[in-house]
Every structure is written in C-alpha cells, then in structure tokens.
Amino acid sequence: MTTWFHWIDLAGVAVFAMSGTLMAYKKHMDGFGVVVLAAVTAIGGGTLRDMILDLPVFWVKDPSFFYAILAAALITIVWLRVSQRFPLRYLLVADAFGLAFFNVMGLQKALTYGASPLVAIALGTMTGVFGGLIRDVMCREIPVVLKGELYATTCIAGGIVYLLCDAFNAPAYTAMVMAMLTTLFARLAAMKWHWHLPVFEAGTKLD
Amino acid sequence: MTTWFHWIDLAGVAVFAMSGTLMAYKKHMDGFGVVVLAAVTAIGGGTLRDMILDLPVFWVKDPSFFYAILAAALITIVWLRVSQRFPLRYLLVADAFGLAFFNVMGLQKALTYGASPLVAIALGTMTGVFGGLIRDVMCREIPVVLKGELYATTCIAGGIVYLLCDAFNAPAYTAMVMAMLTTLFARLAAMKWHWHLPVFEAGTKLD
Amino acid sequence: MTTWFHWIDLAGVAVFAMSGTLMAYKKHMDGFGVVVLAAVTAIGGGTLRDMILDLPVFWVKDPSFFYAILAAALITIVWLRVSQRFPLRYLLVADAFGLAFFNVMGLQKALTYGASPLVAIALGTMTGVFGGLIRDVMCREIPVVLKGELYATTCIAGGIVYLLCDAFNAPAYTAMVMAMLTTLFARLAAMKWHWHLPVFEAGTKLD
Numbered sequence: 001m002t003t004w005f006h007w008i009d010l011a012g013v014a015v016f017a018m019s020g021t022l023m024a025y026k027k028h029m030d031g032f033g034v035v036v037l038a039a040v041t042a043i044g045g046g047t048l049r050d051m052i053l054d055l056p057v058f059w060v061k062d063p064s065f066f067y068a069i070l071a072a073a074l075i076t077i078v079w080l081r082v083s084q085r086f087p088l089r090y091l092l093v094a095d096a097f098g099l100a101f102f103n104v105m106g107l108q109k110a111l112t113y114g115a116s117p118l119v120a121i122a123l124g125t126m127t128g129v130f131g132g133l134i135r136d137v138m139c140r141e142i143p144v145v146l147k148g149e150l151y152a153t154t155c156i157a158g159g160i161v162y163l164l165c166d167a168f169n170a171p172a173y174t175a176m177v178m179a180m181l182t183t184l185f186a187r188l189a190a191m192k193w194h195w196h197l198p199v200f201e202a203g204t205k206l207d
Numbered sequence: 208m209t210t211w212f213h214w215i216d217l218a219g220v221a222v223f224a225m226s227g228t229l230m231a232y233k234k235h236m237d238g239f240g241v242v243v244l245a246a247v248t249a250i251g252g253g254t255l256r257d258m259i260l261d262l263p264v265f266w267v268k269d270p271s272f273f274y275a276i277l278a279a280a281l282i283t284i285v286w287l288r289v290s291q292r293f294p295l296r297y298l299l300v301a302d303a304f305g306l307a308f309f310n311v312m313g314l315q316k317a318l319t320y321g322a323s324p325l326v327a328i329a330l331g332t333m334t335g336v337f338g339g340l341i342r343d344v345m346c347r348e349i350p351v352v353l354k355g356e357l358y359a360t361t362c363i364a365g366g367i368v369y370l371l372c373d374a375f376n377a378p379a380y381t382a383m384v385m386a387m388l389t390t391l392f393a394r395l396a397a398m399k400w401h402w403h404l405p406v407f408e409a410g411t412k413l414d
Numbered sequence: 415m416t417t418w419f420h421w422i423d424l425a426g427v428a429v430f431a432m433s434g435t436l437m438a439y440k441k442h443m444d445g446f447g448v449v450v451l452a453a454v455t456a457i458g459g460g461t462l463r464d465m466i467l468d469l470p471v472f473w474v475k476d477p478s479f480f481y482a483i484l485a486a487a488l489i490t491i492v493w494l495r496v497s498q499r500f501p502l503r504y505l506l507v508a509d510a511f512g513l514a515f516f517n518v519m520g521l522q523k524a525l526t527y528g529a530s531p532l533v534a535i536a537l538g539t540m541t542g543v544f545g546g547l548i549r550d551v552m553c554r555e556i557p558v559v560l561k562g563e564l565y566a567t568t569c570i571a572g573g574i575v576y577l578l579c580d581a582f583n584a585p586a587y588t589a590m591v592m593a594m595l596t597t598l599f600a601r602l603a604a605m606k607w608h609w610h611l612p613v614f615e616a617g618t619k620l621d
Binding site: 258259260261317321322323324325326329330340344347349350352353358359360363 | 438441443444445446447450451453461465468469470471473474475476477480481551552553554
C-alpha cells in the first residue's frame, strides 16, 4: 500500500513537472530554467506545506522525486523537439488526477499533524495549487489559479467532502477516495463545460 | 490580556485581508483569487517570520485567523457589490494600526526566541510588510513597500524605539506601547504629508 | 579556519547585496527598497536552504550578515551618487566567487544533514541562485537564471565534481576546493565567451 502510494505520488509529481516544462517552453527558457520550473511546479506546494507544518520536507531524504522530475522534463523536451504537436488535452486530464491526489494527501498530512479542519482544507489546497502559482509568478504571468477557471475551488470541494465523510465516521480510506473523486470530477467537469467563478465586475470607485 | 491581544491580532489580520481583497478587485480576480490574496496579505508576513524562527506557524492550530480572513473578504465583496464607493481612506488608517501592531508583535516574538536586536527589527518589519509584498508580486505589481512611500521605514523606526526603551530598562509593556505609537504616528504622518524617502536618481552609467 | 570561513561568507553576502542594490538602482527604488532587495539577494538562497533542511536559519542569531548587507548597500549607494561609472565587470567577477562559495557551502550543509547526493546538488545550487531569482521576481524581471546565460549550470557542475571527489575518497577539503574552482572557472569562462545553454526553439504546437 505504501509503495503503491509512492508510485501515485511520483506520477503526480511527473505530471506537474511536465506542465512546468511546457511553461518554460512557452517562455523560451534554457535547459536550467526548464528544470527549475519543472521542479518548482512539481514540489513547490508540498514543500511549503511541510515547512508550515514544521515537518521534514518530503523530498530531502528521498531523491526519487528528483528523478521523476528530471525524467518528466526530459521526455517533454524530447517530445517537443521531435513532434509537431503536444497533447495538451491529455496533460490537463493527467493534471486533474495529480491535483486530486496532492490535495487529499496534503489534507491528510495536515490533519495527522494537528491542524484544525479549516486549516487542513487550506493546506490541502495549497499542496495542490501552490506549485503552479509559483511557476506563474516566476514567469510573470498572473497565476491562473487566481483568475476565472475553476481549479483551486475543486480542492476545497474535495476537502469538504473528506471532512463530511469523517464527521459521519466513514473509514479514512473511504473519505480519501470520495474526496479524490470529488476533486477529480469537479475539475474534469469544469474543463469540459468551462465552469467559471464569478469574477469581480469593476464599478465601485475606490477613494 | 492574552484574549485582548488575540482580538487585536484578529482585527489586524482582517484589515490586511481587506486590502488583499481590494487588490483582487482591482485585478478582476475570481472568488478563489480573492481568498488567496486576502490570506496571503493577512498572514504571509507572520508565516515567514515563524518559519525563519523555526517555530510552529501561528495559524496552523488556531482556525480563528481563517475565519477572520473569510469574514473580512466577504464583507469587502458585499460592500463593493452594494455600494458605489469604498472608503479607502479609512482602510489605510486601519492598515496603519495593523502595521504598528504586527511590527511590534513580530519584533517581540523574535527577541523572545533569541534573535539579536538588529535581526529582531528586520523580522518585526518583515511581519508587518511581507504579506503586502507577496500580494503585489502575485499581482505583477512592483511592491509598494519597495517604492517611494514611507511604509516599512516606520516599522524600523518603531523597532528602534522599542530597543531604546529596552536599553533604558523600561518595562516591556511601555516599550511595546511606545514602539506601536511611533510606527502608527509615523505612518499616519507620512500619509498626511506625503513623506517620501529619497529615490535613486538615474545618472550613473553601469558598465 | 572557522573564522576564515565566516569572512568569506560575509564577503559573498556583501557581493550579492551589491548586485541587489544595483537592481534597486535600475528600478528607481527608495532607501528601504534598496535594503530589502540587497538582503533578499544576499541571504534568500541560504534562508530557503535552512528552512527546507529544517535547521535554524543562519542569520537569526548572528547579526554580522546584516551589518555586511547594510555596509555593502551603503557603499554602493555612495559610489553611485559620487561616481559617474560603476564597475559592473568587477562586480560580476566578484559575484562568480560568491556563487562558487555559496554553492559548495550549501552542498556540504545539505550532505551533513542527511540529504541524498542529487538533493544536495539541488540545495547547493539553490543556495547560490535563489536570492537572485527572488530579486528578479520582486522587480518583475524574468529571472536571469531561467534564461540563456550559463549561471546555475555552473553550480551543478561544481556539485558533480564535489561528489566525484567524494566517490574517490578525496579529503573533504580537496573536494571543496575542486568544486569551488569548477564553478568559478566555468562561470568566468561563460562570461568571457558568452556560453549559452540551448534554448527551446518555438515550433511545436500546443493543443
């Protein structure tokens, strides 16, 4: 079970690293920029979570995450050099799986180490979205998670489902699966039907 | 006394969260962007301080800060939807109170955990201004604290007053109040009379 | 030996602080902006490394780093006010020395506290380049380390040399000197002959 989890974790890291590599590609960065953006996107959220919870950062004693990042970056680079097309659609679907997994893992880790429920939802969401947020800030984009698209909100929804399952004494495993499915399907539905949160309409005068 | 402090702390967090919400409004962000910007502005400085001092981050086991942030963001959003005007002036005055309070709290926490005086001033200032700095970086603004206006410098002034009081063996309570008043009035005066620090004049050639 | 190291460390911090001050000058920042940018550039990388390794941050109990930063910022400001020219060339050479030193110090600290070799290379590189990266992000520049120039890659080369020396049972002191010289000369050569890493060519369609 633990090994199985570790593989999902590595797969999630690889998917996020690919999205960082693609951003580096769009911004015409060099070889090192690719590795930094890939790494920051993949492990940024979990690193911040562990620092805030005052725990050892998960990748310091386990180099397998770095191998996953390097492999994902390399595959993406080779793909972009060889092929004329990149299947962004499939990457976004894979990203939804990664988001769902990271969110629930972060939430659980926060609960295990004594965070209150609301804080645990925040830390789970942070685990899922913060890597992409730092990636965007580094590339001088306004972070996508701050604008229109339904992304982080699906993490919050998953977190609420987890806590509800917990409140009704569902076993931890059930709560995890329910929460992951909630985030996953909410995200896939948002992508399919272009769900958006209401954006502020400018109109009030600030003075 | 501790309870009383906690309420001031929450009020400061709420004021800072309002300024984050206003920035999200100016940048046309969605519901989640508002919450992220509000939270980052409100607790970013204190989070970094606690991570640097290697202490448990203050909001992990106390969800009241998150409730304050959510309430402040909600009130601001409703206000902006209902009213045609937002009292930015009053918010800036409230922000000066929050700045003064956070600065001295950060300074004291740093001193308590063994930071040297100069480092404690830096950490107090960081507590006061870093949230706003991250907010601006996320929104692709050059941080206001790095430009012209007298903001962070009032924190440094407050910190020096604290250490002077301490050097003359004033009781901790007196030092706190004196330092807060220094930061508060310096900030209010800077706002009223548009005090600026000298900005570099471009002229030297870099080669 | 320890004292001697501390002086090199302070010199490296001062050089990095100067490059932060110059950036503040280019961006027309005020007195406080200068200090923040100088400090962030000088100690940002080491601070992040210590937080990730869950160690006490190196400057919290030792104010000498802050004195070095303030002195470096002051000297740079006075220079820019008095002189018509700034010797950017010499600063870049000094920066290469600082980079080589910080990289190897970071690598060693990471190895000492149990990081795996690959992670140690990453943390050494981070110590060397992260301060400059945050400086650039704060100033809304795309970080130079992410673009074209051979900078961070010289840290990785130095790290590999260190681990190779270690694998052949060279004494720690030899490994350190060899790694520093590798990073230093690779960086100086990259500056002299304008070495670049291959940058992505845009051509593949993302869809």
